[in-house]
Structures are given as structure tokens and as C-alpha cells.
Amino acid sequence: MRVTSKGQVTIPIKIRQELGLHPNTEVAFEIAGNAARIKKVRRGGRGEKLVSHLKGRGTVRMSTDEILALTRR
Numbered sequence: 844m845r846v847t848s849k850g851q852v853t854i855p856i857k858i859r860q861e862l863g864l865h866p867n868t869e870v871a872f873e874i875a876g877n878a879a880r881i882k883k884v885r886r887g888g889r890g891e892k893l894v895s896h897l898k899g900r901g902t903v904r905m906s907t908d909e910i911l912a913l914t915r916r
Contacts, residue, residue, distance in 0.1 A: 854881070862881075862883050863883065868883060869883075869884040870882065
């Protein structure tokens, strides 16, 4: 495998499939001694962003069990 004049390499299909690398997937490189490691960058989806936005915003002084009891009536 060779690096092109633009600094590009082709990741073999077996590696792309195993890592789940599809077009436009973000990756990160880590240097470990004289080797480079490629990692798929995990970005939070819409649900994760929503949960992190709402986390810690509750003002009700009820336990989880008390809240669940209200929803089960």
C-alpha cells in the first residue's frame, strides 16, 4: 500500500467492513510509537444529544419509583 501525493491511502475492504467504515464516516488517527492506529469517530446521534441536553434539568423532588407509580395509574 502506498501513500499518494495527496497523502491518501486506500483502506482495504475487509478492514472497512470490519470497522463499519462507510463513505463520509469520520476517522481519527493515533500515533503509537512508529505506528498509526485508525479509529472510527463515534458521534452522538439525535437521541444522545437530546438526553445530554436534558440531563440534570429535573426539578421535581420525587424518586424514580414515585414518578413511575404516577405513570402507572
